[in-house]
Amino acid sequence: MTVTDQVLELPATAQAPAALTFQGVSRIFRGGVEALSPTSLAVRQGEFIAIVGPSGCGKSTLLRLAAGLDRPTAGQIDLGARSLGYVFQDPTLLPWRSVEANIGLGLEIAKVPRRERADKVAQAIALTGLRGFEKALPRTLSGGMRMRVSLARALTGEPEVFLFDEPFAALDEITRQALGDELLALFARQRFAGVFVTHSVGEAVYLSSRVLVMSPRPGRIVAEVAVPTAYPRDPEFRFSTEYSAAVADVSHALRHKAGPRGAL
Numbered sequence: 105m106t107v108t109d110q111v112l113e114l115p116a117t118a119q120a121p122a123a124l125t126f127q128g129v130s131r132i133f134r135g136g137v138e139a140l141s142p143t144s145l146a147v148r149q150g151e152f153i154a155i156v157g158p159s160g161c162g163k164s165t166l167l168r169l170a171a172g173l174d175r176p177t178a179g180q181i182d183l184g185a186r187s188l189g190y191v192f193q194d195p196t197l198l199p200w201r202s203v204e205a206n207i208g209l210g211l212e213i214a215k216v217p218r219r220e221r222a223d224k225v226a227q228a229i230a231l232t233g234l235r236g237f238e239k240a241l242p243r244t245l246s247g248g249m250r251m252r253v254s255l256a257r258a259l260t261g262e263p264e265v266f267l268f269d270e271p272f273a274a275l276d277e278i279t280r281q282a283l284g285d286e287l288l289a290l291f292a293r294q295r296f297a298g299v300f301v302t303h304s305v306g307e308a309v310y311l312s313s314r315v316l317v318m319s320p321r322p323g324r325i326v327a328e329v330a331v332p333t334a335y336p337r338d339p340e341f342r343f344s345t346e347y348s349a350a351v352a353d354v355s356h357a358l359r360h361k362a363g364p365r366g367a368l
């Protein structure tokens with residue numbers, strides 16, 4: 105574990121070019137709310153990192169900045185990727201559009217020709233296990249399936265950098281774990297650079313090769329915990345000593361490093 109405000113990288117992927125870099129990035133909102141203290145990090149191509157931290161510490165702010173949906177007050181953000189996917193905590197589906205029409209929305213907006221659009225939508229549907237539900241409306245789907253639709257919609261953009269803002273937070277534990285496994289299967293296939301924000305320490309460890317721990321607002325990265333277990337990860341990984349050790353390290357960092365006075 106290292107406390108750092110320097111550029112972070114994982115030895116195994118240190119040679120890969122950075123897909124996303126933050127250098128001294130801060131965000132102070134109008135009215136003086138400092139959401140993000142100067143933060144530096146680098147996510148390499150093909151790397152999957154997780155971010156945990158207390159509510160309001162600036163995790164969504166960090167993702168929004170990475171996606172260019174907001175501008176930093178100071179610092180520099182480099183997106184060394186041509187395409188970006190963003191899965192929000194809420195699936196944000198259009199209720200009057202079918203599953204396939206929701207998934208194709210981004211392609212439609214990007215004016216991708218109909219034929220190509222249909223191919224990409226069909227592929228995303230197959231990858232997310234939604235075959236047979238193409239014509240269904242969102243209100244007829246379970247929460248887990250709606251989240252799959254949201255994931256499929258983001259996949260159609262063939263993201264090189266994929267941002268996830270607590271996508272499984274509203275789901276039950278079993279569904280959440282199943283979607284986690286499916287997400288790792290997608291990661292094995294597409295090898296995007298993943299940044300996954302979650303409140304679940306176990307989920308962070310299971311999915312990522314390193315977990316960044318943030319302090320309460322104004323957020324900054326106070327610890328990094330490496331998860332050395334190679335991909336692909338087996339569901340049995342959840343019962344391994346490596347998993348338990350990483351969970352303990354992240355929990356410890358949250359308790360002892362992520363508080364203003366040494367505690368949350």
Ligand SMILES: Nc1ncnc2c1ncn2[C@@H]1O[C@H](COP(=O)(O)OP(=O)(O)OP(=O)(O)O)[C@@H](O)[C@H]1O
Pocket residue numbers: 133134137138139157158159160161162163164165166321
């Ligand atoms: N547009 C905005 N204007 C003013 N303040 C904002 C704005 N967006 C976020 N904030 C503030 O910035 C801080 C960080 O918000 P952010 O949404 O990034 O937190 P978070 O870590 O994602 O929290 P949670 O875990 O609850 O989702 C909060 O205090 C929030 O009130």
Ligand SMILES: [Mg+2]
Pocket residue numbers: 163164165269
């Ligand atoms: Mg948030």
